[in-house]
Amino acid sequence: MRLKTILYCLFFIPLLFGCNELTKKTKTIKLAHGLDTKHSVHIAMLKMSDDLYKLSNGTLKINVYPSQQLGTERECLELLQIGSLEMTKVSAAVLENFAPKMKVLGLPYLFRDREHTFNVLDGEIGQELLDDGIQFWLKGLGYYDAGSRSFYSKDKAIHSPEDLKGLKIRVMESVSAMNMVRSLGGSPTPISWGELYTSLQQGVVDAAENNPPSFYLSRHYEVCKNYTLDEHTVVPDILVGSTHFWDALTEQEKEWVKIAIKNSVKYQRELWLEAEKEALTEVEKAGVKIIRPDKTLFSDMVTPIYDEVKKDPEVYKLIQRIKNTK
Template sequence: MYIANRNFKEDLMRFRTLPYFLLLITGLFSCNQLEKTKTIKLAHGLDVNHSVHKAMVKMGEDLKELSGGKLGLEIYPSQQLGTERQCLELLQIGSLDMTKVSVGVLENFAPKMKVLGLPFLFRDRAHAFKVLDGPVGQQLLEDGEKYWLKGLGYYDAGSRSFYTKDRPINSPEDLDGLKIRVMESVTAIDMVSGLGGSPTPISWGELYTSLQQGVVDGAENNPPSFYLSRHYEVCKYYTLDEHTVLPDVLLAGTHLWKRLSTEEKEWLTQAVEKSIIYQRKLWLQSEEEALNAVQQAGVEIIRPDKSLFSEKVKGIYQQYETNEELYTLIRKIQETQ
């Protein structure tokens, strides 16, 4: 860093003086000797007020305590290092250590994950956690390792529902002709198409402007994301059809994982587990706060007949019947009690 921040020619002239060169090398060596904390860099796309970010802050505190200061966490929120897709790519090449992404984005890198994005797959939150924290969820996390992505666990991201600018969605028919923003997810695209809407992939960071300018007529997400993104300033109708329970996934690059000792892996694993428990508690509170806040801001909350939506997308499941591996996963999820 010292050399990079100085004029190269000036430094070159100084290096001709041996004492200066030795002083510089000694200084750098001393800094490395004094540096005892191994820093793990974690990036994500959410606001600092989001429950996920708060859980990551706690993870950093716990990691420092568990490791006696030998491991530290450096967090980059709000897409500072790129979109979720870009962060995954940085993980794969080893330029970033950890990230959090939605399963909807992750399915483009670890294909089996797409089963979690199927509409109306989970009966309720309890069923979802039973699956995610059980053998099926673990199997899906482990499957990512062949793509240089080490799955560490699942954060709660609630249920996703539609919000729109100019007209309420009371039934699937109301989606006809509407451009709905979706993640870069084949499963999400198929779902919106199946319900009669026109799916339009747009990055999360560009969505507010896209809604303002009419590039899309609406989007779909969970209550805290709808609120913290301030999309409620543009969209005044929120339909709680809860079509998907799409978790967030905490990941480390396999490049990082291979560099960690057995003891360091244990410290990180423990800190992650603590953060997941903490985040899930925060999530329930943030969901309620978000719905109250958007209502006070003039958003109409609509609670439709969900069966109208679930019936409309049953055909999506038929596409998986010819894929024995994925269909087996779906059956295991549905049969989990």
């Protein structure tokens, strides 16, 4: 009889009092991206996962899938659209194919400096851009720092736009990126990030462009021994959620997710500054020649892009608002 009483107390009493450990269910959020596990964005995402789990008392959990495990950036966006994936990280350049206003962020020499960049992205304009993909089932959730993009080349060093002539340069699947390379005299060649190392090795392309941490962590410096810091574009990484996933969350759950994202973004931006310094130091140790050109040689060459943008009044207005942001 005593044994029955003990079993009753152990099993039924917690149920009567609504024991959280027995009744709570955990919602799992799948988050996929194409970056290396050492990248600051991935590390910040792990923090976001931990923070969200604690904030939600274990009812929300993020599983992070790095290194294109679930597909390329474009493929992950398509998975979001059909509701097969909850969140992903993509470059703003790739997102412009789904959210038209995003192409403004691919314009060369748009921002004055780092402070100006984040004043824009964290303000009204940045939110407007994040919301532009909602009609296509894509909800922008925040901006990670991806620094400035610069050219790196296999054989021919790039000191001025003249040196880009005749070079096949890998770009993202972005109209803005292709227009920018053409305006500087190069031949843009869209290739997925995961295929780029081999493409450089085999001579499919002669050069590429990206920020220092990506150049370093991808080990592209093993193939390309020239890195030209012309810093032509500042294209942020964007955390994107499926509207199917977002709309299914309760208001409380949305608040927890927003807090976790905000903490993650702040943390990543701090990590980024150190990652940039480390990347440049390490690639130089590995024999890469760091070239610091006269940037005006490059910025003067892209003026026709801005003239062309005037034909799109909506984007041109955005440019003026960005330029006037303090």
